[in-house]
Structures are given as C-alpha cells and as structure tokens.
Amino acid sequence: MSPQSRCIFLDLLFERISFQELAKRRDLRSHTICSVDPPGCTDIDDALHCRVLDNGNFEVGVHIADVSHFIRPNTAIDEEAAVRGTTVYLVDKRIDMVPGLLSSNLCSLRGNEERYAFSVIWEVTPEVEFVRTEAFKSIIKSSAALTYEQAQLKIDDPSLKDELTLGLRRLNMLAKRMRKKRAEAGETHDPVEVQVKKMLETNSMVEEWMLKANMTVAAMIYETFPECACLRRHPAPPVSSFEPVVKATNPRGFKIDVSSNKNLACSLDKAVVNENPYYNTMLRILTTRCMMQAVYFASGTIDYEEFYHYGLAAPIYTHFTSPIRRYADIIVHRLLAVTIGADSTYPGLTDKNRTQVICNNINYRHKMAQYAGRASVNLHTRMFFKGRVSEEDGYVLQIRKNALQVLVPKYGLEATLFLEGKQIDPKIIKFVYDESEPSQTCGSVKFSTFDKVVVQISIDESNVQREKLVLRLVHPKVPGFSVDPLPQKPK
Template structure:
C-alpha cells in the first residue's frame, strides 16, 4: 500500500544514510551465538549508520576474505545468525515460495524500457529479511500483550485442500508426491521436488504453490479467536507489519501502539477502538490488493512497450495446462503468458485435453505441466486499448499448429493473430515496410 510520501522524506529524512543521524524506532535483541533471543526491548532511538550499502555491495564485502574491518566482520556475523534463524523457520514449516520478479531497465532521457531481466537475488537479501521478520514477530507479541483487543495484526489463512489440486496433479505426473496435510509437509515436499534434468522444475513448483495460497490479511486482534491468528506461510502464531512505515499505513498504526507500549507516546480513544481498528484493517486489505494490481499493470505496460514491434523465439516452460490453452512461463523475462490451442469459444481439432492427467495430446506429442517448450513471442496491437502477447508454439513441432523457427521463416511472412493464422496488414504496416529504421542517436 504505497503512501505518497515526498521524496525528501522517503529517500532522505526517513531513511538511514551513511554517517548521518536519523530518528528511528528500534527493536533491540540480545542474541547468543545460536540465535537464541535472551532479551528484547523497544524504544525510540537515534541511529548514525556507519555506511550505506546496496545488497550487492554488502554481499561483495561478505565474500571478500581480504576484508576484515569491523563492518565486514559484523556483516558476516549477522549473516551467520540469519542463516540459523532461517533454518529454524523452515524446520517449523515456513514456506519458501516463488514468483518471477522482473527489473525493467529504463532510458534515463526518454524513459522507454531498454531491457527486461529477472531480478538478481543475493544472500544479503535473505539476511535482511530474517531480521525484518524477527522484528515483526517480536512487535506483534508486544502489542498483543498490551492491547489484546485492538492490536493490528496480519494473518495468512490455511488454504482449502482443493486449492492444491493442480499442484498435486502436476507433481504426480513427475513421480513426485506433494503432501499438503500441513505447511511443514508441503515445505518438505517442495524441498524434495528436484530433478537434475530440469533445473527450473523446483522454481516452477513453488510458483504454482504460490497460486494455491489465500491472501494474507490485516485484522484487529479482538475480532478473531487466537487460533485464527496463525500465519500459514511463515508458520508463526503471531505476525504484524512494523518495519516499513514509509510505504505502509499498517506499520504506522503498529508504531502508534508500540509507542504507547514503551511509554514514548500517549494513547487516545480511536486507537483503542476495536471496531474502528477492524474497519481500518479492512480498508488496508482493499488498498493492498489495489496496489498489487497497479504494480502488475505497471510491469505489464512497460513490458508491452519493450516488445512492441519485436518477434522473438524464447525458451519457456508450461506452468499449467488448461482446457484450451497452455500457461507458459518465460524465465528470461520473468514473463507469464497464454498459448491458446484454439480460438475463443471453439474446440481444438488438433489437441485432446485430459482433465485427470492435466495434459494436452496432439498425435504422438503429449504436453504436461513443467515440460520445456520453445515459443514465438510477439505483441498484438490490433486494439491499442487492449494490447496482448501472442504466443505460438515453435517446438515440439506439431503438424498444422507449430510455426518454424525465426531463422527458417520466409521474410515475406505476415504478422499473425492469436490463433497463429496470417492477418491482413494495415495501411500503416505496409507504409512502414518501406521505411528505414531510425538510427540510434545515443
């Protein structure tokens, strides 16, 4: 739920900067070398950070054995503790799920997308995440203790077993048993789901598992029974959001409660009103969904701009099989799109769908979830208001359906529509064929 915080606040005054004093709200632990918490306290503070680093810079400092200054030693010690905390979480049944996150490289002058790539992951990201999770859990325990009726908490409901049917069927085809009796069983099943001949398999299973989940939501503590507070994904009995008050209003509510708890502020009527807190939580949940939709729409918009006028063959994987389509993931761009097997409202006369096995058969070719495929990727701009990606199958080759690789194509081939058939060129397209591409001025 992004707040429209001015840049002066979000990137300067409210952020830790190297060598500068900043007001903060701190959760401080005394932790032994085995990552056991001996004591926890909360208070308003002033922090003067030694240095500001990107995740990549921090990772390079940890990995560089020639660096043994205080910062390098501290980072390595924090990383060691984070690994213990994460191991303990996973042993308790916390899930490691996945969703393709992309980074769009923009031209600094024109603000047009230059490239799309999947975000790089660093161990330091996990290190920071573990301590953020621990802070959120610690704060949740504190505010619930002091405000049992009106604490703003966050829960993740247990999904109904029917949600996991696509995941279980996909695993069965691969000879993998996906157990869903508990979060711990699911986590172990996902950890064990590895095949050397398909290095991307485990990631796809985790992406599919993510689709089976229910949405995590905010709630007021006094509106539910304690057994319903549980966070399924993190496998913790209590959780809240405390660590990002710049971009989430929920964290601001939690800060207000915590400030009262540690004597840094006074309470007021609305803060202790259970029904008012619950009303705010419902609005937060709505705003959270809208922010997610907006984020996805922004990525989709810039991805469309990047692919406009391009025709590319890319390696992909079938994420799941539908009655008249295949959902395909293209790892290079973190892009997921639909490969239709028939026109909308029509049945395919080439493919035969097996709902029980979740497969599509075309003569001797059988397509399952997680099978590798090569697809032709292009953007259909016939309707400028509803541009959409068009996928065509390149391999495996299916007579009467697949298209030849780009290098084998006749240069006179016309653009195709959603079903892979040729469509008539528009007047603008015919004119543009005779135009030379403008040279890059940069």
C-alpha cells in the first residue's frame, strides 16, 4: 500500500460522524432499531425495525452495515477482500474477509453505537402487501444487540410493552405471514445442515426479512444494470436426481412429488413420523443433497429465465445483507448506491465479464470455506472423542454398498459404519445390499434408510498420522458383527 493510500485508509477507519456525511444520509438514530444474532456474534451485519404508521400499515426497515463506505474500489483492502471472497468460520476462530477493526468494530452494528448503514424500507399492510419501497444510505443507533433467545424471550413475555419488544412482535407476526405466502409459492426451504440446532421463531423472523431485502435489492440493481448485476441463482435439479429421496420414503408410504418445487415442499412438510423426531430433518438433508449448488453470476451472461432460485422460489435473487463477510454483497452495495444516486460508478463495476470473473472466484472461495469449516468440525470431533468411547443413538441416513451412513443427533455428527473390511470375516458375516429399496440385510436383521440404531463412537489411534473416527454397531444385534453395550455407570 502506498503512503498516500495508507493515509486515506486510516482517515476512513477513524472517521467519526461528520456533518458532511450526515447531510448525505437519512438520520434514523431516533428509530428503535435492534439486531438479532447468534450468541457471541461480533460481526453484526444487519438490524431491523418495525413501527405502526398513521394509516394502520407498518413501516419495516432492514439496515445493513455500510461496508462499501470504508472499502473503496481498487484499493489494497478491496483487492484483498475480493481475493478472499468470504469469511471462513472454523470451530474455534474465524478468518475475516476484512480487517477486524472493520468487521468487529467500525462496520459492526453494535448496540447503542452510531453506525453508517444501507437501509431498505417498506410500507407493509397487515395482509403483507408491500405498497412502498425505498433504499437509501442512513445513520442508525441500534437500541440493542440481542441473541435469538433474548429476542424470543422478549416476544414471549406478555408483561413487556416497550417499543423494542412491540417492534419484534410485529416483525415476527409479519414474517410468519410472509413465510406462509412463500411456501404457497413453492419455497422448498434453504439447505439443511447436518448439525441439528434448536430453531426459534426469531431465527425464522430474521431469515424472512433478510430474504425479502435480498429479493428487493436484486430487482432494483437488475433494472439499472441489466448486463452486470451480481446475482445469485439456484438451478432446478433434474427430476431423476431425487430418486434416492423417493426410494427412501416408499417404505413409510409417503409420496414425494418432485414435479415442481411447490409440490416438493408440500410433500416434505407432510412426511412426518411421530415416533422418529429426526425423520423430517433427515429427509430434508437427503433432499438438499439431491439439489444443485446455488451460485453467483453476472446478469448479462445468461438469459433471464435462468436467474430463478429454485430453493427460494424466487425469480431473481442476490446477496445484500452480509457485506462484512461476503464480497458479493459489497459489489451489490456499490451497484445499489449507483442505482439510488448515492455514489458514482467505475469501469470495473459495469463490465459484465469482470463481474463474472469475480463471481467465479467467490463461488470457489465459498466452496473452499465450506470444506474448511467441515474439516474444522471433523478435527475437533476427533479431539473430543480421543481416548474415550461413547455409546449413542443414531439414525441411518444413507445405505451404501459396503456401509451405512449414520447421523448421531446428540453431536450433530455424521459418520460411516462400514459393513466390509479387514476386521470382518465375509465367511461368517454376509451383508446383502439391495439397491432397489435400498437396504442392507444380514440374516434376520435388515437396515433401511432412517432406521434407528445404537452405535459406539471412538477414535482409531493405531496410526498417529491417520487417526480416524470409528463406529461400531451395538443395536440391532448382528451376531459376530455387533459389539456388547458399554457397562452401565452406577448412578
């Protein structure tokens, strides 16, 4: 970085709210705005507000950290962020896309601190009809930085009547109605992670408003930049790719209709087994794995019909709501700023080929970040089980020719139970694989998808350089293959 660039960068980093900047922005510091995030979140991208208008409608605002104010095009920090593409989240740390002074401080929408934001405001009827939309640069002062659980406790406490709590209740009420409408349109739910997490209404509430903001901004930037808008699409998978899901649900008598995303969503909602609380979760995991990956792209490189986001049933979509951790959102912020006249364009922003090159890198970096996150989970899982044996309930997630893929909900863990190998004598133990069901059978014991099992989890430390997680079957009992249960600890 040149001395001149360094001086400009430092000036931006340590800038306080100035009269000049305030004159360019809408002052929303008097609004009751708050953020709702996971516990321990320090890179707070988004905040929300909802108030009642005189005509009985609601004003809802999504306020996003104005990262593009600090990261200007073609600077050293911009080039580094473009290369990184995304923040990488590991079990015990995160590798920021932008410096910590920005991600956790100046850009983060922390409670009771004035921050620059990019706001999208709607006027919404009680029937969730959107009658007015605005986007503009703003200055906000978040009233509180809440966790999902703290926000849920406020919503559920009837004794609380303060404006912050009332705003959360309005946001939640409208979000429920919006989600119902999207489900009717064919939304198939976002990809489900293997880890089983406790989901609160506030999780869904925030997600719903972020989706709405992303869809709104996508339409706005595409109208102004039909050739070079940075968008995100999710191609519809071929019907044949859902064959594993259809086969897996046949034994339970469920009919999974994959003719459209709406029919698929309805089918998944109905596929519930009372005695297996994880059945629907596992079914959605399998369904997600049958789908294609969502990707970023430049609008001028493909036809409009291919913009469609299958998983969200959205004709046009982008990412606007997480500029602290995604470079795509920074590009979208710059496009939106030009669209509303808040900033000027530059050559690279209007070059669709350049935008596509950036999108290709972001897609690659996003995939690598996912791999790194999973590898981090696997490493810490091995560290956790090192030197111990744990006996847990599991569920068969997938039947393979030589193994069962087992989900252990207690740890959000997916591991392989091998049915063949050096330790298994095929003359004594013979598993028969039936691809049509699919199933694995040994004597009188049959394993089908979603069956409950009991497994022992341990670490094979025989090779220090290649320690691996090992599953052993406890129940059902397969003579010569299953192991004895662990001794019961005295109470």
